Every structure is written in structure tokens, then in C-alpha cells.
Amino acid sequence: MSFYPGQRWISDGESDQGLGTVTSVENRFVTIMFTATGDIRKYAIANAPLTRVIFNEGDIIPSHEGWHLSVSTINEENGLITYSGKRLDNGELAELKEVMIDHFIKFNKPHDRLLNGQVDRLDWFRLRKDCLQHQFNQQQSELTGLSGGRVSLIPHQLYIAEEVGSRFAPRVLLADEVGLGKTIEAGLIIHQQLVTGRAKRVLIIVPESLMHQWLVEMLRRFNLKFSIFDETRCQEIANSAEPDEEINPFSAEQLVLVNLRFVTDNPDWYEALIAEDWDLMVVDEAHHLDWHVDHASTEYLCIEQLAQTIPGVLLLTATPDQLGHESHFARLRLLDADRFYDYQKFTEEEQHYTEVADAANALVAKQPLTEEQLSTLKQLLSETDISEQLMQLNQADEQAQQHIRQKVLSQLLDRHGTGRILFRNSRNTIKGFPERQLHPTPLPLPEQYQEKIEDFLLSGDHTKLQQSPQAKYLTTPEILYGLDGLEPWYDFDPKVNYLINLLKSLNKEKVLVICAHAQTAIELETALRVKEGMRAAVFHEGLSIFERDRAAAYFAQDEDSAQVLLCSEIGSEGRNFQFAHHLVLFDLPTNPDLLEQRIGRLDRIGQTDTIKIHVPYFEHSAQSMLFQWYHNALNAFEHTCITGRAVYDDFSAQLTTLTLSAAPSQAEIDQLIHLSHQRHLALKAELESGRDKLLELNSSGQGKAEQLVDKITALDCETKLPQFMFQVLDVFGIAQDDKSDNAIALQPTEHMLSGNFPCLPDDGTTITFNRDTALACEDYQLLTWDHPMVTGAMDLVLSDEVGNSSIGLLKNPALPAGTFFLECLFTVEATAPSQLQLNRYLPVTPIRILVDKNGNNLADKVSAAVLDQQLTPVKKQVALQLVKALKAQVSPLVSKAEQHAELLVADIQSQALTSMEDKLGQEFQRLTALKAINPSVRQDELDFINLQQQELANFIHKAQLKFEAIRLIVVSN
Numbered sequence: 001m002s003f004y005p006g007q008r009w010i011s012d013g014e015s016d017q018g019l020g021t022v023t024s025v026e027n028r029f030v031t032i033m034f035t036a037t038g039d040i041r042k043y044a045i046a047n048a049p050l051t052r053v054i055f056n057e058g059d060i061i062p063s064h065e066g067w068h069l070s071v072s073t074i075n076e077e078n079g080l081i082t083y084s085g086k087r088l089d090n091g092e093l094a095e096l097k098e099v100m101i102d103h104f105i106k107f108n109k110p111h112d113r114l115l116n117g118q119v120d121r122l123d124w125f126r127l128r129k130d131c132l133q134h135q136f137n138q139q140q141s142e143l144t145g146l147s148g149g150r151v152s153l154i155p156h157q158l159y160i161a162e163e164v165g166s167r168f169a170p171r172v173l174l175a176d177e178v179g180l181g182k183t184i185e186a187g188l189i190i191h192q193q194l195v196t197g198r199a200k201r202v203l204i205i206v207p208e209s210l211m212h213q214w215l216v217e218m219l220r221r222f223n224l225k226f227s228i229f230d231e232t233r234c235q236e237i238a239n240s241a242e243p244d245e246e247i248n249p250f251s252a253e254q255l256v257l258v259n260l261r262f263v264t265d266n267p268d269w270y271e272a273l274i275a276e277d278w279d280l281m282v283v284d285e286a287h288h289l290d291w292h293v294d295h296a297s298t299e300y301l302c303i304e305q306l307a308q309t310i311p312g313v314l315l316l317t318a319t320p321d322q323l324g325h326e327s328h329f330a331r332l333r334l335l336d337a338d339r340f341y342d343y344q345k346f347t348e349e350e351q352h353y354t355e356v357a358d359a360a361n362a363l364v365a366k367q368p369l370t371e372e373q374l375s376t377l378k379q380l381l382s383e384t385d386i387s388e389q390l391m392q393l394n395q396a397d398e399q400a401q402q403h404i405r406q407k408v409l410s411q412l413l414d415r416h417g418t419g420r421i422l423f424r425n426s427r428n429t430i431k432g433f434p435e436r437q438l439h440p441t442p443l444p445l446p447e448q449y450q451e452k453i454e455d456f457l458l459s460g461d462h463t464k465l466q467q468s469p470q471a472k473y474l475t476t477p478e479i480l481y482g483l484d485g486l487e488p489w490y491d492f493d494p495k496v497n498y499l500i501n502l503l504k505s506l507n508k509e510k511v512l513v514i515c516a517h518a519q520t521a522i523e524l525e526t527a528l529r530v531k532e533g534m535r536a537a538v539f540h541e542g543l544s545i546f547e548r549d550r551a552a553a554y555f556a557q558d559e560d561s562a563q564v565l566l567c568s569e570i571g572s573e574g575r576n577f578q579f580a581h582h583l584v585l586f587d588l589p590t591n592p593d594l595l596e597q598r599i600g601r602l603d604r605i606g607q608t609d610t611i612k613i614h615v616p617y618f619e620h621s622a623q624s625m626l627f628q629w630y631h632n633a634l635n636a637f638e639h640t641c642i643t644g645r646a647v648y649d650d651f652s653a654q655l656t657t658l659t660l661s662a663a664p665s666q667a668e669i670d671q672l673i674h675l676s677h678q679r680h681l682a683l684k685a686e687l688e689s690g691r692d693k694l695l696e697l698n699s700s701g702q703g704k705a706e707q708l709v710d711k712i713t714a715l716d717c718e719t720k721l722p723q724f725m726f727q728v729l730d731v732f733g734i735a736q737d738d739k740s741d742n743a744i745a746l747q748p749t750e751h752m753l754s755g756n757f758p759c760l761p762d763d764g765t766t767i768t769f770n771r772d773t774a775l776a777c778e779d780y781q782l783l784t785w786d787h788p789m790v791t792g793a794m795d796l797v798l799s800d801e802v803g804n805s806s807i808g809l810l811k812n813p814a815l816p817a818g819t820f821f822l823e824c825l826f827t828v829e830a831t832a833p834s835q836l837q838l839n840r841y842l843p844v845t846p847i848r849i850l851v852d853k854n855g856n857n858l859a860d861k862v863s864a865a866v867l868d869q870q871l872t873p874v875k876k877q878v879a880l881q882l883v884k885a886l887k888a889q890v891s892p893l894v895s896k897a898e899q900h901a902e903l904l905v906a907d908i909q910s911q912a913l914t915s916m917e918d919k920l921g922q923e924f925q926r927l928t929a930l931k932a933i934n935p936s937v938r939q940d941e942l943d944f945i946n947l948q949q950q951e952l953a954n955f956i957h958k959a960q961l962k963f964e965a966i967r968l969i970v971v972s973n
Contacts, residue, residue, distance in 0.1 A: 002079060003022050003025045003030045003045065004022060004025070004078065004079030004080060005022050005023060005024060005025065006021065006022060006080050006097075006098065006099040007021070007022045007052065007079065007080060007098065008020065008021060008022075008052075008053045008098045008099070008101055009021075009022065009032060009050040009051060009052055009053060010050065010051050010053055011032075011034070011041070011049060011050060014034075014799075017034040017036065017037050017039060017041075017831070018034055018035070018036030018037065018103050018104050018105065018831050019034075019035075019036070019053060019101060019102070019103050019104070019105050020032040020033060020034045020035075020041070020050075021033050021035065021099060021103075023040075025045075026245075027242055027244075027245065028044055028045055028046065028242075029042050029043065029044060029045065030042070030043050030045050030048060031043075032050070034103070035103040036103045036104050036831040036832075037831055037832070037833055037834070038833045039833075053098075053101075054074075054081060055071055055074070055083060056071065056074075057071050057072060057073070057074065058070070058071060059071050060088070061083060061096060061101055061105075062101065062102040062105060063096055063100055063101065063102060064100055064101065064102045064103060065100075067087050067088070067089045068087070068088040068089070069083060069085050069086070069087060069088070069094060069096045070085045070086050070087075070088060071083045071084070071085045072084055072085040072086070073085070080097065080098060080099070081097075081098045082095050082096070082097050082098070083095065083096045083097075083098070084096075104830070104831055104958055104960065109963065110801075110804040110805045110963055110964065110965050110966040111805075111890065111891070111894045111963070111966050113801065113804065113805035114805040114807075114883065114890065114966050114968060115883065115887055115890060115891070117879065117880045117883050118801075118805055119805050119806055119807050119876075119879050119883075120801075120802065120803050120804070120805055120806050121803075121806070121873065122806055122808050122868075122871055122873050122967075123727070123730070123731055124731055124802055124803030124806065125803045125804075125806035125808075125965060125967050126727070126803070126868055127727055127728065127731050127797060127802070127803050128797055128798070128802060128803035128804060128825070128964065128965050129803075129825060129846075129848075129864060129965065130724060130727065131794045131797045131798055132798070132825065132827060132844070132846040132964060133846060134720070134724060134785075134794065135794055135798070135843070135844055136843050136844060136845060136846055138785050139839035139840070139843035139844065140839070140840065140843050141785070142711075143711060143712060143715060144192075144195055144196055144785070144786065145165060145188075145191055145192030145193070145194075145195035145196050145786060146158060146161060146162055146165070146188065146192055146708070146712065147712045147715055147716070147784050147785065147786060148191060148195065148222070148223075148784040148785070148786025148787055149184075149187060149188055149191055149221050149222050150220060150221045150222070150771075150774050150775065150778070150782045151184050151187075151188070151221055151775075152604075152771075152775060153709045153712055153713060153771070154181065154184075154432075154709075155700070155701060155705030155706050155708070155709050156176075156180070156425050156430055156699065156700045156701055156705055157180075157181050157184050157185050157188065158188070158701075158705055158708045158709060158712070159699075159700065159701030159704055159705035159708060160174070160185045160188075160189075160423050160699065160701075161185055161188030161189050161192060162192075162708055163701075164185075164189050164314075164423070165188065165189040165191075165192030165193055165196075165198075166192070166196075167941070168198065168311075168835075168940075168941055168944045168945075168948075169279070169280075169311035169312040169940070169941075169944075170189065170193075170280075170312050170313075170314065171312060171313045171314075171335040171336060171421060171938070172313075172314060172315070172335065172420075172421050172422070172423060173286070173315045173316075173317065173331055173332065173335060173421060173422045173423070174186060174314060174315070174316045174317070174423050175316075175317045175422060175423065175424040176423070176424060176425045176426075176699075177424075177425065177426045177427055177640065177642055178593075178596050178600070178640060178642065179427070179433075179596070179600050179603065179604070179640055180425050180426075180427070180430060182316045182317075183213075183214070183217055183284070183316070184217075184221070185423075186282055186284075186314050186316055187217060187218060187221055187222050187224075188222075189314060190202055190218070190222070190224065190280065190282065190314075191222040191224065191786070193279070193280055193312070194224070195786050196837065197834025197835060197837065197839075198279075198834075198835055198837070199279035199280045199312060199835075200254060200279055200834065201254050201255070201256075201276070201277065201278045201279050201280075202226075202254070202255050202256070202278070202279065202280045202281075202282065203256050203258070203273070203278045203280070203281045203282070203306075203310070204218075204226060204255075204256070204257045204258070204281075204282045204283075204284075205258055205259070205260055205263060205281065205282070205283045205284070205303070205306075206257070206259060206260065206283075206284040206285065207259060207260055207261075207284070207285050207288070208259040208260070208261055208262075210284055210285070211228060211257065211259050212541070212570065213570075214226070214257060214284070215228060215257060216545060218255075218257075219545070220545075220549075220778055223759075223787060223788050224255060225255065226255040226256065226257040227252075227253040227255065227256055227257065228257050228258070229249065229250065229253075229256055229257070229258050229262075229269075230258070230259070230262055231262065231266065231269070233249065234249040234250075234269050234272070237249040237252055248272050248275060248276060249269070249272060250272055250273055250276045251276060258273070260283075260285075260299055263299075263302050264298050264299050264302050270302060273306070274305060274306055274309060278306075278309075278310045279310070279311060279312055279835075280310070280311075280312035280313070280314070281306055281307065281310040281312065281313050281314070282313075282314045282316070283303055283313070283314070283315050283316065284316045285316070285317070286303075286315040286316055286317045286331055286334075287317040287327060287331070289303055289330065289331070289334075290327075291326065291327065291330035291333075292326055293326065293343050296330075300330065300334075303334060304333075304334055307334045307335070308337070311940075313334065313335055315331050315334060315335065317331065326343065329343050329346050329347075332346075332421065332422070335421050336421065336938065339938075356376065358373060358376075359373040359376050359377050360409065363405045363408060363409055364405075364409070366401075366402075366405070377408065420930075420937060422699075423699040424699055425699045425700055427640055429700055430700065433603065433604075433607070434602075434603060434607040434608070434609060434610055434611050435610045435611070436599070436603060436610070436611045436613060436637065436638045436639070437610055437611065437612050437613065437638070438613050438615065438631070438637040438638050439612055439613065439614045439615070440615045440616075440617065440627065440631070441498060441614070441615065441616045441617070442617060442618075442619045442624070443494045443495060443498060443616055443617065443618055443619065444494065444618070444619060445477075445618040445619060445620060445621050446492050446493060446494065448481060448486075448489075448492060449477040449478075449480075449481055449493075449618070449621075452477065452480050452481050452484075453474065453477060453480065453621070454662065456468075456470055456471075456474075456480065457660065457661075457662045458662065465660045466656060466660060470483070471659075471660065474621075474622040474659055474660075475516070475587055475588060475589075475590065475622045475623055475626060475659075476515070476516050476517060476520065476587050477618070477621070478490075478493060478520055478523075479516075479517055479519060479520065482519070488523065488526075488527075489523070490523055490524065490526070490527035490531075494616075495586060495616045496524070496527050496531070498616045499513065499524070499528070499564075499584065499586075499616075500528065500531065500532050500534070502582075502584065502614060503528075503534060503563055503564055506563075506582060508563050509563070509580075509581065509582060510555065510563060510564075510565075510577075510579060510580035510581070510582065511563060511564045511565075511580065511582040511583075511584060512555075512564075512565050512567065512577050512580050512582065512583050512584070512601060512602065513564055513565065513566045513567065513583075513584040513586055514567045514568075514569070514583070514584070514585060514586065514598045514601070515566070515567070515568065515569075515586035515587050516568070516569050516587050516589060517568055517569070518540035518541055518542050518568040520568070520586065520587075521538050521539070521540050521566040521567060521568050522538060522540065522566075524536070524566050524586070525538045525566050528564070534563070534564070535561075535562045535563065536562050536563070536564045536565070536566050537551040537552070537554040537555040537562040537564070537565045537566070538551060538565075538566050538567075539551045539552060539555075539565055539566065539567045539568070539570070540567065540568035540570065541568060541570050546779075549778055549779035550779060551565065552565070552577075552777075552778050552779070553777050553778065553779045553780075555577070555580075556577075556579060556776045556777050556778075557741075557777070558740075558741075559740075565577070565580075569589070569594065577601045577602060578601075578602055578604045578607045579776055580602060581602065581607075581609040581610065581611060581612060582612045582614065583598070583599065583601070583602050583611060583612070583613050583614065584614045584615075584616070585598060585613065585614070585615045586616070587623065588615070588617065588623060588626045588627060588630065590626065590652075590655070591645075591648065592630070592634065592636060592641060592644025592645055592647070592648050593644065593645050595630060595636055595641075595644070596636070596640065596641060596644065599611070599613060599637070603640075613637050613638075615627060615637070622659045625655075625658060625659065625664070625669055626655075628669060628673060629655065629669075629672065629673055629676060632673045632677065633647070633672075633673045633674075633676035633677040633680060634647060634676070634677075634680050635680075641680075642684070643679075643680050643683040643684055646679075646683055647676050647679050647680050647683065650676075650679055651672065651675065651676050651679070654672050655672070658672065715784075715785075716769075716770075716771055716784075721769060721783065721784070721785060721790070722769050724790075725767075725769075725783060725789075725790065725793070728793045728797075729746065731753065731802075732752055732753045732754060732757055732793075732796075733749050733751045733752045733753055734746050734747070734748065734749065734752060734757060734760065735747040735748075735749050739766060741768070741770075741773045741776070741777060741780075742768050742769070742770040742773045743766050743767065743768040743770075743773060743777070743780055744766065744767050744768070745764060745765075745766050746760060746764055746765050746766070746767060747764040748760060748762060748764065753802070754796060757792075757793070757796070758788055758789050758791075758792025758793060758795075758796065759781065759787070759788055759789035759792065760789070765781055766779065766780045766781065767780065767781045767782075767783050767789070768780045768781070768782060768783070769782075769783050770782075798964075803965060804964060804965040804966070805965070805966055805967075806965070806966070806967045806968070807874050807879045807882060807883070807967070807968045807969075807970070808867070808871030808872065808873065808874065808967060808968075808969050808970075809871065809872045809873075809874050809969075809970055809971075809972045810867070810870055810871055810872075810969050810970065810971050810972065811870070811872065811971075811972055811973070812870070812971055815971045816971065817971055817972055817973045818970070818971065819852075819853070819970075819971040820853065820886060820889075820968065820969060820970045820971065821850055821851065821852055821853075821858070821968075821969040822850070822851050822890065822893045822894065822897060822966065822967075822968060822969070823848070823849070823850045823864075823867065823966070823967040823968075823969060824848075824849045824850075824851070824894065824897040824898075824901070824963070824965070824966050824967075825846060825847070825848055825849075825963075825964040825965040825966070826846070826847040826848075826849065826897075826898070826901040826961050826962060826963055826964055827844050827845060827846050827847065827961075827962045827964050828842070828844075828845045828847065828904075828905050828908045828909075828959050828960070828961055828962075829842070829844040829845070829959060829960065829962055830842055830955045830956060830958050830959040830960070831955070831958075832951070832952070832955040833951075836948055836951055836952055836955070837948070838952060838955055838956070840916075840919075841912045841913075841915045841916035841919070841952065841956070842908070842909070842912035842916075842955075842956050842959060845908050846964070847901045847904055847961075848864060849897040849900045849901050850862055851893050851896050851897050851900070853889065853893070855892075855893060855896035855897075857897075857900045867969065871969065874970075882968065882970055883968070886968070886970075890968070894966070898961065898963070901961055902961060905959065905961055908959070909956055909957065909959055912956050912959075913953060913956050916949070916952050916953070916956065917949065917953075920945050920948060920949050920952075921949075923945060924942065924945045924946070924949075927941060927942055927945070928942060
């Protein structure tokens with residue numbers, strides 16, 4: 001393939017990009033600019049999926065200036081083509097260089113295939129027609145991007161996702177309490193931004209310990225394949241470059257996951273990272289970005305610089321702080337440095353927030369308002385006189401009072417200082433969590449463990465012990481014991497018999513066991529199998545993602561399954577095991593966050609049963625002390641402990657000292673527990689007093705959330721998607737076998753229409769359309785309209801010739817044999833940069849035209865569904881004879897059909913313009929009014945709406961008719 005700058009090519013796999021122009025040819029690569037979408041692609045010359053665009057004599061070519069040329073001669077010089085002929089608008093002779101051809105040109109000629117006898121089966125035609133209709137419906141759906149995640153339909157999560165994900169370049173802080181699903185909210189937002197085209201490139205930055213969890217969550221829940229970038233990956237890509245070629249490693253992927261330490265410890269790679277164009281950045285554990293008025297950490301400064309160059313920013317914090325903290329201001333400062341520029345000014349404003357929240361709390365609690373609260377509300381809502389309404393709060397009947405309260409609260413929500421950029425839900429406002437029950441079991445410490453622990457504690461002073469790698473095994477003595485390769489610990493450890501007896505007593509009820517180390521889980525499985533013949537699944541970091549899915553599925557099944565799943569610490573990653581109600585903590589983590597994550601595998605919204613937390617621990621050991629500290633100081637087993645990390649940070653040194661003491665006294669332990677408990681109560685009271693119920697009301701959605709759940713539930717219950725996908729699978733020749741649990745096993749076959757069917761591995765896969773089934777069996781793919789198998793199948797059909805030419809026989813006694821009709825499918829579509837959201841207003845709109853031999857359009861009189869039922873297939877030889885006989889009459893009728901379709905284009909464009917101007921005009925007015933009373937509305941949001949209106953009007957006017965498919969219908973005896 002010879003490439004020269006200025007040549008015009010189209011992408012075989014992305015025909016919607018329009019006509020591309022070669023901008024540069026360097027070494028092994030060619031760069032193509034697709035002006036219609038603004039995208040630039042770089043291809044390896046050796047296998048570029050491109051086709052050169054060369055027109056023939058007699059073709060009509062559109063110029064980018066709007067006139068058309070009828071080609072009479074073609075000249076090629078230095079690899080570039082110049083077309084000569086007459087202009088259609090004025091008849092003058094003209095030349096048109098290929099570089100000046102209209103970028104928006106489309107290529108698809110179904111009638112050429114028909115006239116050459118290239119006809120497809122009737123079911124292929126029906127599939128193409130249905131793809132066009134479903135594509136049209138989905139491009140307009142308000143649920144696009146929201147319904148596709150493998151997640152439970154939890155109202156507050158969906159509300160936040162819809163509210164934030166539909167914005168241009170959202171910049172928000174997600175600060176829900178632990179267990180309420182910030183990662184799910186972030187995933188839903190990312191998914192919606194990507195699916196709707198608002199974002200193309202996403203960067204996620206997390207602590208190293210959370211890398212795997214995020215990778216798995218994004219892949220398993222949202223089908224988003226993020227790539228982990230570290231020193232090795234960056235170096236490999238850099239080393240693959242030619243000697244005179246500079247490559248930015250981060251250019252290789254659209255979805256990138258890095259850990260925070262890698263960003264801060266590698267200045268060169270950080271420079272490469274910041275040099276890239278990203279649409280959205282997500283930062284987890286943002287509360288660890290240290291900032292003070294007179295000092296900022298390296299981590300904070302790195303994220304701050306990225307936040308200044310990346311339009312969209314999501315910050316996640318696991319610790320809900322009381323409003324007014326420096327760290328809270330620091331996070332808001334990352335989101336909007338112009339709005340939050342001065343800490344002192346912010347603290348003054350924050351006093352005002354407290355007054356607002358105080359008044360809002362009284363309204364929510366239906367309490368009489370004090371004079372101070374009435375004064376605050378009148379001052380805050382000064383642009384509307386609400387004095388009379390507020391007076392009625394203490395006088396009107398209960399129904400009227402409720403109406404007034406709701407109205408005042410709605411006005412407060414609009415004006416609330418951080419309500420648009422901060423979302424914080426707490427368990428106080430979100431219902432649906434189960435009760436927790438603690439079942440502790442003290443056990444004697446085996447002599448073998450006692451000896452190993454004593455030997456270690458007597459082997460050096462406190463400092464030396466603290467630095468020893470063996471210190472971390474004091475709470476997991478089986479690992480400490482196993483370091484010397486002695487007899488198997490499970491032969492004498494009483495916890496093993498405890499677990500066996502528990503499993504027997506629960507009579508096949510599902511049990512999740514979490515321990516700190518993979519080795520413990522592996523050897524526990526051996527013990528259960530050897531001692532009792534019990535079937536157990538094992539889940540640890542040494543397994544591939546596929547092997548983990550298989551273990552989780554083995555545990556989740558109802559029949560022929562494992563009663564128990566033995567997990568290492570990664571069992572507390574983002575997996576959903578809420579079908580189980582028993583959790584065994586085989587050991588205790590030293591970090592309270594990890595303890596909450598472990599319990600959170602079962603303690604989730606939607607859990608139907610009480611959670612039984614079984615804690616076997618050794619008496620007079622580090623385990624015993626940890627158990628007492630968690631239970632008596634923090635009450636962390638039976639209640640979510642939002643203060644745990646803060647208390648741990650204050651007392652971790654004392655905990656470590658007592659752990660490394662050979663024989664700490666109970667008095668010392670009690671003193672530590674007492675001080676920790678006092679700190680826990682103080683922090684809890686402080687956080688509770690700082691609760692902003694107005695903010696929580698705004699974050700939970702106030703009824704809008706439940707409407708979203710109802711809409712997605714209704715969509716889940718529809719049968720259109722299963723029917724469509726079975727049609728797709730049949731046409732493409734994919735084997736389907738029913739499985740239990742509402743699932744279908746898919747297998748590739750030798751007779752498949754395409755060897756690269758999306759999301760179908762060589763060894764097959766299992767799909768389900770049932771959300772509950774997919775949540776229980778994470779190795780199943782949950783098919784929704786957003787799933788890449790569904791969207792990919794549509795793209796496969798519509799980007800190829802599948803079904804765009806067909807012939808059918810119609811047996812109808814009322815019509816004479818030999819009568820024929822031509823059914824033509826067209827679409828009206830325009831090409832625009834995805835962030836403009838053109839498809840919301842002008843989706844790819846199908847037009848069906850059915851012409852008789854006189855060119856009359858009968859589409860309104862004869863439906864496609866009626867024809868689909870009555871038509872019968874025609875053999876290839878007969879089809880060729882029919883085409884030969886009717887060839888002379890078909891071409892003029894195609895022109896007639898195009899004329900009928902063209903008459904409808906202007907109306908479709910007009911409706912799209914009206915819809916766009918109405919929706920964006922209303923959104924602009926709403927945000928403009930909101931900005932006047934709430935400075936959290938950014939000016940760039942308003943500027944983008946203005947730009948969007950101007951650009952969309954231009955692109956809608958450029959909409960063109962595309963010929964999609966043709967079906968010749970011949971009446972037979």
C-alpha cells in the first residue's frame with residue numbers, strides 16, 4: 001500500500017469516521033485525519049485497515065465547498081488524483097483535487113450488489129432492519145450507559161451516576177460512607193461517559209493496594225478493559241520505538257490505570273502522563289492527598305497539576321469528614337480552584353453552610369422553625385418572598401405544611417454551596433442494610449504456636465522486632481509456624497475443627513471464609529478435603545481472573561457446588577457474595593478499613609438476611625487483643641465503624657507495642673481499649689453533629705432515584721433484547737445451549753458468518769439477560785443494550801454488507817404473478833465529534849420506502865412486519881434469473897425510492913434542530929439561573945452548551961441520506 005500526504009482513504013472498521021486524509025507518512029506508520037469527527041488515527045502501514053477512495057468516470061463527487069462535480073477524466077500525479085468534469089450547479093468545467101473532496105461522504109450501494117446477483121438471505125435483511133431500529137431507539141434512550149453495569153439497582157448510586165454522568169466534563173467529589181458504593185458510582189459515571197461519547201480517554205489513579213480491585217471491578221461490572229501501566233510496561237513500549245522515533249507510552253491505550261506511588265516516584269513517566277490528552281481522571285482514596293495552607297504533599301501537587309489539564313475529575317474519599325476541615329477544602333480546591341481559592345474565606349462560608357443545614361434539618365425533621373432559622377431562610381431565599389409560606393409552616397394543616405417544606409427544601413438544594421460538586425450519603429439516610437450478629441469463639445492457643453511466638457518475641461528488642469518481616473505474622477501464627485517447614489499446622493490448629501463443625505451445623509448454608517494469606521486458604525482447602533471430604537472453593541491472588549471467576553461460580557451455584565469459599569485478603573475486593581449470610585473471619589486484619597471491607601462482602605444493600613459474623617480467636621494472643629479492641633473500643637463487628645481508620649492512626653503505635661510484648665497485662669489492654677473508645681465516641685459525635693442533611697437529601701436523589709430504578713427494572717423485563725440477540729446468534733451461526741439459572745452457553749462453530757464475533761472467546765462463554773443471575777454468577781456475561789457483545793454485533797452488521805441486498809417471493813392470490821416491489825431502507829445521519837452528543841437529537845434515523853413498478857410509495861399501506869411473515873426465500877439460481885429479468889426496471893425505481901426518502905430528510909432535520917434547541921436552551925437557562933445563586937456552576941459548562949448549540953446546528957444541516965438495504969419482492973403463484 002503506497003501512501004502520500006493528501007490522499008483520501010476510508011477506515012474499513014470505522015466507516016462512520018467519513019473520508020480521511022493522509023497527513024504524514026513516517027517510517028512504518030501512516031497518520032490519517034478524519035476531519036468529520038476530528039479524530040486522528042495512526043496505523044502500521046503493513047496491515048492498515050484502510051481502503052483508498054478512487055472515483056470512476058460518470059460518478060458525482062461532492063466538494064467540501066458544497067458544489068458537485070460530474071467526473072469525465074481522472075489524472076494521477078505523484079500519487080495524488082485530480083478529477084475533471086462539469087460542475088452540476090453552473091455547468092462550468094472544473095477540476096477537483098482529491099484533498100478537496102467533502103469529508104462527510106458515505107459509501108454504500110446495496111443496489112449494485114442486487115444488480116450483480118449478490119443477494120443475502122431474508123433473515124439477514126430482517127436482522128439489518130432490526131439493527132437500524134434498535135440503534136435508533138438506543139441512541140435516544142435516557143438510560144444509555146446507566147443500565148449496562150453488572151450492578152444491583154440501588155437508587156442513590158443510580159441517581160448520582162445519572163446526575164454526574166450526563167454532565168460535560170464532570171468535576172465532583174464522591175464521599176459516601178464506606179459500604180455505600182463509591183467505586184460503583186464512579187464506574188457507572190465512567191461507563192456512561194464512555195458509552196455516550198462524552199469521554200474517550202480515562203485515567204484512574206489509585207493506591208497500589210487497590211489496583212487489582214479497580215481492574216476487576218471495571219472489567220467484570222462494566223466491561224471496561226483498563227490497562228495497568230507501571231515501570232515495566234512503560235519501558236517496554238518506549239524500547240519498541242525506532243531509534244529516531246519518540247513514543248509516549250500512554251498513547252497506547254484509551255483506558256489507563258496507574259498507582260499513585262508510580263506517578264509520584266517517576267518524574268519522567270509523570271511528564272509523559274501529563275503530556276497526554278485525557279477526558280476524565282478518577283482518583284481513589286483522595287483523603288490521603290495531604291494539603292495544608294502552608295504546605296502540600298508531592299502526591300497532592302501531582303494530582304493538582306493533572307486536574308488543571310484534564311477537563312473531568314472524580315475524587316473518591318472513603319472517610320466522610322466534617323465540613324470545614326482543611327483536607328475537605330483541599331479536595332474541593334482540586335475540583336474548582338477558582339471557586340475554592342482561599343481557605344479562610346471558605347471557613348467563613350462554611351459557617352453559613354452550617355446555618356443552612358441547621359434550618360434544613362429542622363424542615364426534614366418537621367420541627368417548628370426558630371426565629372434564627374426563619375431569618376436564615378429569608379436571607380438565603382431573598383430573591384423570592386417566602387415570608388408568608390414560612391409563617392404557614394406553624395399554622396397550616398399537615399398536608400399543606402409538607403408541601404411548603406418540600407418547596408423550601410427544593411429551593412435550598414439549588415442554592416446549596418457544594419451541592420453540585422459534592423455527593424455524600426450515609427447509612428443514616430440510605431436504608432436496606434441488614435443486621436449484623438457477632439458470634440465470637442475463644443480457642444486455646446496451641447503449644448506449637450506458643451513456642452514459635454515466644455521464640456520470636458525473645459529474639460530481639462522492640463525496634464528490631466518491629467522491623468522484622470515476621471512481625472506481621474503474629475496475628476496469623478500458622479504462617480509463622482510454617483516458615484520452618486514443620487508438620488502441617490492444620491493437624492493441630494483447633495480453628496480447623498471449629499470450621500468443620502460450623503459447616504456441618506449449618507447444613508449446607510453458604511459460608512464465606514476470609515483469611516489474610518493465600519497460603520492459609522490453600523492449606524485450609526486441603527484440610528477440609530482430607531479430613532472430611534468437604535468440597536471447598538479457593539479464591540486468592542495467585543489465580544488468574546478466569547480462575548477466580550470459576551471459583552466464585554462454583555461457590556455461587558445451587559447444585560453441585562461448594563458450601564464454603566476460602567478467600568485470601570483479596571476476597572474483600574469488590575466481589576458480591578451477598579447470597580451467603582455467614583462470614584468466618586479466620587484471622588483479624590490490623591487495619592480497620594480491611595475489616596470493614598471483609599464484612600462488606602456480605603453486608604450490602606439488598607442483603608435479605610441477618611449477617612452472622614463468626615470470629616474464632618486464640619486466647620491470650622495478639623488475635624485476642626485485636627478482637628477486644630475492635631469489639632469493645634470500636635464496636636466494629638456489629639456496626640459500620642466510620643471512625644476506625646482515624647482511631648487506628650491515633651493508637652496504632654500502642655497496638656504494635658502491646659502486640660510485640662511477650663506478656664501484656666489485661667490492665668494495659670483495657671487502658672488502650674478505654675482511650676480508643678473515648679476517641680471513637682468523640683469522633684462519632686463530631687461527625688454526627690457535622691452531618692448535613694440537606695447535602696444528604698441532594699445526594700440521595702429525593703424520589704428521582706426510585707424513578708430511575710423503576711425505568712431500568714422495566715427495561716430489564718422487556719423481551720426485545722433477548723429476541724434480538726437470539727436472532728443475531730442464529731444468523732451468525734453461534735451454537736446455543738440452555739443452562740440452568742436463566743443462562744445460555746454460547747460456542748463458536750465452524751460455520752460462523754464472522755470469525756471475530758464480539759466478546760465470544762474461542763472456548764465459548766455463558767450469557768444471561770437476568771440481572772440477579774449475573775450478580776450471583778460473575779463468570780456469566782450480563783447482556784444489556786450497552787454490552788459490547790450487543791453493540792459490537794450491531795456494528796458488525798451495519799458496518800458490513802450483511803443483509804443489505806435480498807430477494808423474497810410473495811404468494812398473494814390478489815396480485816398477479818410477476819408483479820414486483822422494491823423495498824428500500826435508508827438512514828438519515830450526520831457525523832460529528834462524539835462529545836457533542838449529536839445522536840441525542842439526530843439519531844441515525846431509518847426510513848423505509850416500498851415502491852411499486854410505477855414508483856408509488858406504499859410503505860404506509862404495507863408494513864414491514866406483514867412482509868416479513870409472508871415472504872419466502874428464493875434459491876440462488878432463481879434469484880439470478882429474477883435479477884436478470886428485472887434489471888432494467890430496478891435502477892429507475894431505486895432513484896424513485898431515493899426521491900421519496902429525500903422528501904423526508906428536511907422534516908427529520910427540522911425536528912432534530914427544534915429538539916436540540918429546546919433541550920439545550922432549557923439546560924442553558926437552568927444553569928444560568930442556578931449560577932446566579934450557586935457559584936458551584938462552572939462557566940465552562942455554560943460555554944460548552946453555547947458551543948454545542950452552534951456546532952450541532954451546523955452538523956444537523958450536513959445530515960445525509962444513506963442507502964442501507966434493498967429487498968426485491970416478486971409475486972409468485
